[in-house]
Amino acid sequence: MNLELLQRFKLDDKNHDYRASETILYALGLGYGSDSTDEEQLAFVYEKGLKAVPSMCNTIAHPGFWIDRPELDIDWVKVLHAEQAFEIHSTIPVEGRMRGDYSILSVEDKGADKGAIMKMQKKLYDHYSNDLCATVTQTLFLRGDGGQGGFGDPGAAPAALPDAEPDAVIDIATIPQIALIYRLSGDLNPIHASPSVARKAGFDRPILHGLCTMGLATRAVISQLCGGDPSRLRFMEVRFSKPVFPGETIRVEFYTGGDAVRFRCRSVERDLVVLDRGTARVSAPAA
Template sequence: MDLSVIKGLKFEPINHCYTFKDTILYALGLGYGSNPVDPAELEFVYEENLKAVPSLCVVLAHPGFWAKDPKYGIDWVKILHAEQDFEIHKPLPKEGTVRGEYEIEAVVDKGADKAAMLYQLKKLYDAEDDLVATVRSVLFMRGDGGCGSFGAAPAMPGAIEATTPDQVVEIATLPQQALIYRLSGDFNPIHADPAPAKKAGFDRPILHGLCSMGIATRALLQTYAPGNPDKLKSMFVRFSKPVFPGETIVTEFFQNGNEVRFRCRSKERDIVVLDRGHAVFHA
């Protein structure tokens, strides 16, 4: 990775006009509608009284796979999504026009034989120029250790100490889940093409980290905000292991008032795939 280029990187604002169809497609990519007669699922995938899943903010005004451009010197095949968080400042409408403004907050060099962490910040504004959401992505650059550091990495939630969950929710994914989810904007080929997936170290395409996060959002809304997705104020996850399409994601919740810690496991492999989860709900 060419740190001098990354430090000077300026993203042009991205204007994104989306319709109710995009909102529905995003929800379908998270598996909503698996029970087509359940009103709690239909409200996210049927245009009558449609509601937006709060985590939609992570794909709106998406910058595309910019790290693939050779001018950045990034070993893009080895990139993994490490962490993601968002804070909702204004409820997301089911359709409208938004503007995404991006910046690279920091790069943390873990060492030449390890990796580098890249922190990317997005501020999402609506047509009235109100801040709708603040979204942060952290990339684990496995092939770019030794590049140097700059900026200050923000603090993230610590490890979950509790062992016995208050609530547990299971959500099955489809074998074609990644092929649906990618239509919301993330076209990294490791989620669709077996050849790049194998080159990246996986025996088959993996599910997008943001799709796994969206499924955790489903579990949060189902448990703590049924019928009222606007109650979710903020959310953070660390992507500890990849999920393979077709697996069942088991989410374990640990509640403390309006705050909920959580982690997600692959039921089939019995490993934690999302960790250090943290969500805050409006009272």
Template structure:
């Protein structure tokens, strides 16, 4: 990695118009509508009273695969999505035009052979009114770029969850075609669709998008703790720990720790944790 090129890299703002159809398609990718008689699910996939899932802020106005730019020198084949955090400043509209600005705020060098952690912040505004909608913090793990140096103020790592039984759980099944639906919201990485591409990345079949797993956890938080009201969710963060294969069932486990809402998500069929160190903040 060329550290100075990464430090000085500037993104062009990204503007995207999206429709109610896009909002419904995103929710369908998260499995909403699996019970067509459940009005709490229908509100996210039917135009009569359409609501946006808050985590849609993570996929709107995507900057493209910027890490592949040759001047940055990033070993992009070894890049993994490590963590994700979003903060909602105003309820996400069901349709509209948004403008995103991006900034690489820091790189933390773990040492030669150990990789580096990059912190990327997206600010998402309503392009018409200028209203600030969300701040999205993505943390890629650059496995091949250790020993290149650090810069910026590195945020503290999320704290580990205590060893205690969850107070509540929510199970959400994915479909064998879930990744094929979710990719239509903008992430066309072939490892989520093409078995050959997945095999080259070390998987025996295509995997579910990490941000789809995060969206399913967001769905679980809203349904279980926010009475189905997405406007109550102020922020959510989690660490990606294992991949999910389409067709598996994701169980999100909630713990109350010092007044905080903490959570993890695990795949029931393999009993492996796929999201860890999660935290959600709700409005009363």
């Protein structure tokens, strides 16, 4: 990778006009609406009384697939999504115009044979009021770019979960087409659609977007911790530990009792943790 260029690289601000139909499409990409009798699910996929899923802040003003720019010299086929966090400062509107302000925070060198960790941040602003709606932090694992140095402060890694049985569990089934629906919300990385590109990256078939798995966890958090009210979710942080394959059932395991709720996601079919070290913070219900 071109480390010198990355230190001064700045993505152009991304303006995003979106309508309620895009908010619904995002929710459909998380499997909302799978139960036609569930009023809680309907609130995210029906225009009357529509609510936005807070994790949509991950896809609003998405910069597109920029990691393959030749001048950056990143081995983009080997790039994996490692961690993601978002903090909600004000409720995400169901439609409007938003501005994404991007910056690369750090590159942490893990060694020539171990790759590098790149952390970047998006500040999401309402275009008209200039109010900060969300801060989104993304961490990428550059598997083919270790041993070339680094810069910036990567910060602390998410803490491990308790070694205990979960206090609550929610299962969410996914359909085989889920990645093909989810990618329409902005992440067009071909590893999620093309079998040949997936094989080049070391997978026998396309994998699900990490952010889609995070969105599934967001579904579970809203249902389990927020009483179906997305405005109560203030913060989420996750680590993507293993790839998910479309069609798998995702089991979200909750650990309660502290200032924040911890959680992980497991593939039921493979009995494998696919999203780990999750943290969610929610506000108290309105009086």
